[in-house]
Amino acid sequence: MRSKWMVPVALLLIVAGFTALSAKRPRPEPPLTQATIQAETGIPVELVDVRIGSADESLSVTGQLAADYQVNLSPKVAGKVSQILVEEGSYVAKGAPVVRLDSDDAARQMQQARAGVEQAKSGVKVAEARLAQAQTGREVGDVTSFSQIAQAEAGLKSAEANLEMVTTGARKQERQHADNAVAIAKTNQDKALSDFRRYKALFEQGAVSAATLEAYETGLKIAQANYNSAVQARSLVEEGARNEQVRQAEAAVRNAREAVRSARAASKTNEVRAEDVLAAKAGVASAYASLSAARAALATAEQNVRNHTITAPRSGWITQRFVETGQYIGPGTPVVSLVDLGTIVMKADISETDMAKVRAGLYAAVRVDALGNRVFAGRVESLIASADPGNRSFTARIRIDNPEATLRPNMFARADIAVRRIATAMLVPKSALVNRNGGTEVVSVVDDKAEFVDVRLGLVTGDDIVVESESLKPGDRIVPAGQDRITDGAKVKPE
Secondary structure, three states: OHHHHHHHHHHHHHHHHHHHHHHHOOOOOOOOOHHHHHHHHOEEEOOEEOEEEEEEEEEEEEEEEEEEEEEEEOOOOOEEEEEEOOOOOOEEOOOOEEEEEOOHHHHHHHHHHHHHHHHHHHHHHHHHHHHHHHHHHHHHHHHHHHHHHHHHHHHHHHHHHHHHHHHHOOOHHHHHHHHHHHHHHHHHHHHHHHHHHHHHHHHHOOOOOHHHHHHHHHHHHHHHHHHHHHHHHHHHHHHOOOHHHHHHHHHHHHHHHHHHHHHHHHHOHHHHHHHHHHHHHHHHHHHHHHHHHHHHHHHHHHHHHHHOEEEOOOOEEEEEEOOOOOOEEOOOOOOEEEEEEEEEEEEEEEOOOOHHHOOOOOEEEEEOHHHOOOEEEEEEEEEOOOOOOOOOOEEEEEEEEOOOOOOOOOOEEEEEEEEEEEEEEEEEEHHHOEEEOOEEEEEEEEOOEEEEEEOEEEEEEOOEEEEEOOOOOOOOEEOOOOHHHOOOOOEEEEO
16 A cells, blocks of 8 residues: 555655746746847848939830832933842942943944044144134234335335436435445345245245235335346446436336335235134134034933943942843833931821920930840931821931941831930939828938938939929938838838
């Protein structure tokens, strides 16, 4: 019996001992929560500065791309297509031949026109030679006529003096005068003979006219007559006057008078020479007019040959071909279509409400869905003044440089047109905005304490937005994300 009770009693003692030991140990404190920790150290946040910058208001539009320059090339003349030098899709440089027409007939006409120019040049040379001959004849004639008249008048005076001498008798001074007269007459005769021979040779060479030679022949005859008269006069002085000598002296006077008349009559020939000069000048003018006409005909023929080759007016791409080799075409018939892809135009639709915002010169960032996020710089070139009656929208032409020919006609495009710019504005990230209490606020941090500040919104520019606020200024620190974890007045810990 004793052993039965000992085991339960021992168990009770052991339990009582453990209970006593447990009562002496301290109870553990409850675990710390995240909120408790953040309340003491602050909520970790990222901060950014309120900054000053420029802001652009952009207008998003869509439209279709088109070539700024596209033209169908055609010939100016009719003819048969002899060569097609391009294919659809090929690139051609400015001035490169595209299509040639058969130009054999045009080339022959050009050769004939060149021959006409050479013939006209020869005509000018002949006319100028005739003018030079006529001018020389007139100049020589003027000098000769003056000299012949002077000689004839001198001979007349000598003959008259001789007549007076034979009728009155000679004195010593008269004999000396007679000798001098003979010497002078001999010198004039020799000169006249030499001039006649020289001009006769020139006449035989065709260098002077017959009228000029006749004038010198007349001068020789006058000089010879004057010399004979002088010799006879000296003879009378030496021998004394006889009736026959008196008659001879009188005859000499008559001859001298006739020589004066002939010399003066010969001077009338110069009037004819002047008319010859005028006629020669007219011939030169006519020859030059013929040369000008021949050159104009040659220029026309050369242009006609060039017109048989159709060239690219500017560099570009051949998009379509309309003719085949051997085909006969007329002036104005399209042969190929040429597109210059160096500049592309986007025809953007502008709504009635936005039309007043758009003007020429505004920058546009153009994107094409097929080309990913690549941005092409453009400028608004013009705004069509009238609206499309179907959708009441206006069309803006946006010019885009396309040096790599990446953009192609008929592509769908989007553009953001910078319609307004604010040069100086207060900017915050759009992610910093919080809709709270029926308004828009940002979380400002001052001395590690959060404060919700009311803001008024302005233009959106990329990831930023323009704001206005009496409680916010440039340089203030704000929370750009995670504002839902923050309460007004909470302690924060900038990271």
